[in-house]
Amino acid sequence: MNVTLSCPACHNAQFEYYLATQDFGVTREPFNLYRCTQCGLLATIPQPDEDQIGRYYASSNYISHTGKHDNRMLKLLYLAVRRIALTGKRKLIEKKYPKGSLLDLGCGTGAFLHEMKRSGWEVTGVEPANIARRQAENILNQRLFTRLDELPQKSYRVITLWHVLEHLHRPDTTLKRCRELLEPGGLLVIAVPNPDSFDALHYRQHWAGFDVPRHLWHFTRQAMKTLLNQQGFTLHQILPMPWDAYYVSLLSEACRKNQNLPARFLKGFFTALKSNLHARKTGAYSSLLYLAMK
Ligand SMILES: [Zn+2]
Numbered sequence: 001m002n003v004t005l006s007c008p009a010c011h012n013a014q015f016e017y018y019l020a021t022q023d024f025g026v027t028r029e030p031f032n033l034y035r036c037t038q039c040g041l042l043a044t045i046p047q048p049d050e051d052q053i054g055r056y057y058a059s060s061n062y063i064s065h066t067g068k069h070d071n072r073m074l075k076l077l078y079l080a081v082r083r084i085a086l087t088g089k090r091k092l093i094e095k096k097y098p099k100g101s102l103l104d105l106g107c108g109t110g111a112f113l114h115e116m117k118r119s120g121w122e123v124t125g126v127e128p129a130n131i132a133r134r135q136a137e138n139i140l141n142q143r144l145f146t147r148l149d150e151l152p153q154k155s156y157r158v159i160t161l162w163h164v165l166e167h168l169h170r171p172d173t174t175l176k177r178c179r180e181l182l183e184p185g186g187l188l189v190i191a192v193p194n195p196d197s198f199d200a201l202h203y204r205q206h207w208a209g210f211d212v213p214r215h216l217w218h219f220t221r222q223a224m225k226t227l228l229n230q231q232g233f234t235l236h237q238i239l240p241m242p243w244d245a246y247y248v249s250l251l252s253e254a255c256r257k258n259q260n261l262p263a264r265f266l267k268g269f270f271t272a273l274k275s276n277l278h279a280r281k282t283g284a285y286s287s288l289l290y291l292a293m294k
Contacts, residue, residue, distance in 0.1 A: 003034050005043055008172040008217065009227035012038035015045075021205040021212055024255040026056055031212040041223035042195055044212045050169055056213055057129070073261075074250055081243050086115045092239070093158055094119070096187055096291075100157030103181065105174070106164030107144065110136025124151070148177055156181055160189040163287070166215040175231040182294040188233055190290045191241060192219045197286045198275035199249050208251035209286065221283075224290055233292035240279060244287035245272035 003015045015034035022030045033042045048056060089112060093102075099120050104113050107125030109132045117123045117140060125144040127133040137144050145151055159178050165171050178188055193209030194200065195218040200207045210218060219227070221238065228235050249272040253264035272286070279285040 003045060005034070005045075007036040007039060007041055007043075008170065009041045009219075009223045009230065010036065010039040011230075012036050014038070015043055018042055019205055021207075021210055023056060023212055023214075024206075024208070025211060025214070026058055029213075033210065033212075033218065036223065039223045039226040040220040041227075042218035042220070044210075044216050044218075046213075047169070047216050048213050053213070074247075074254070077250070078247060081247060082111065085243055086112060089160075089162070090115050090119055092289075093160075093187070093189065097157050101154075102158045102160065103151070103156040105148065105159065105161045105178075106167065107136055108132050110139045110144075112160070112162060114139050124156070126151070148174065151181070154181075155183045156186060157183050158187045158189065162189075162191045163193070165190055166192050166217050166219065169216060171217060171227065172231060175227065175233070179232055179294055184294060186294045187236075188228075188290075188292040188294070190224070190292070191287060192224065192290075193244070193248065194220070194284060194286060194288050196220050196284045197245070198278040198284065199245055199252065199271055199286050202271055202275070203249070203252040203255075206252050206255040208248045208255060221288065224288075228290065228292045233294065235290065235292050237291040238283065239289040239291065240276075240283075240285040241287040241289055242276045242279075242285060245275045245279075245285065248272075248286050249275065 004013050005015050006013055014037045016037055018033040018035040020030065020032050022028055032045045034045050035042050101122045102116055104125045107113050107127045110125060113123045113125050113136065125136060126148055127136060127144060128146055133144050159182055168174050182188065200209055225235055250265065250268035253268040275286055
C-alpha cells in the first residue's frame with residue numbers, strides 16, 4: 001500500500017505504509033504513518049488541513065504533550081524537567097553566541113524566551129495559539145506575533161524551533177523563511193522527536209513521540225539532514241536530549257493504559273534508561289537537537 005505525497009525534505013513522491021496508530025491525546029481517531037522511500041521521513045496520513053487541525057489541540061491543558069489523559073504527577077515532572085532543560089538550552093546557545101537577537105518559533109507560554117531575555121538577549125516569538133501567546137506576552141512584557149509572515153523585516157542571530165517543526169504543514173517553506181531571517185553565520189536550532197530511537201521502536205504505535213495528528217511529520221536523522229541541506233543550511237552538530245526519553249516513555253506507558261500507575265512509572269523509567277544507554281552507542285536518542293548554520 002503506497003501513497004503519493006510530495007516529501008517536504010527530498011521532494012520524492014513515493015511513500016510506503018509504516019504503522020497504524022491513533023490520537024491518544026484528544027480524539028482517539030485512527031491515523032497511519034507512511035515513510036518516504038528515499039529519505040525515510042515519516043508522514044501522518046491523513047493530515048488534517050490547517051483550518052481543521054485546531055480541534056486536535058482542543059484539550060484545554062495541552063502543553064506540549066500534556067493531553068487530557070495525563071495525571072498531575074506527569075505534569076509536575078514535565079514542569080520540573082523543563083526548568084532544568086531551560087538553563088541547558090540557554091547555555092548551549094550562549095556557547096556559540098554569548099548575546100544577540102533571538103527568534104523562537106512556536107514559543108508557547110514563553111518560558112524559553114523569558115530565560116533568554118533575563119540573560120540579556122533581544123527576543124521575539126511567534127505563537128499561533130492565542131491563550132499561550134497572551135501568557136507569553138504578559139511574562140515578557142512585550143508584543144509577540146501570531147504568524148511568521150507578520151514579523152518585521154529584520155534579521156536574527158539565532159532562530160529556535162523547540163519541538164515545533166513536526167507540527168507545521170510546510171516545514172520546507174518555514175525553513176526557507178528562517179534562512180531569509182537569519183544573519184549570515186546565524187544559528188538555527190531544531191529539536192524533534194526521533195522515530196528511530198530505541199523507545200520509538202519499543203513502543204511502536206503507543207510511542208508518545210508520534211503524537212498524531214498534531215505531529216504531521218516525523219524526522220529521522222537522514223530526513224532532517226536532507227531537509228536542512230535542501231534549504232541551504234550547513235548541519236553543524238546533532239546533540240542528544242536525554243531527558244526527553246523519560247518524559248516520552250512515561251507518556252507512552254500511559255497510552256498503553258493497561259496497567260496501574262506504579263507499573264507504568266517503573267516500566268517507563270527503565271525503557272528510557274535503556275533507550276539512553278543504547279543511544280550512547282548509536283546516537284539515536286529519543287529526541288535530537290540539530291544545530292545548523294546559514
Ligand atoms: Zn523524502
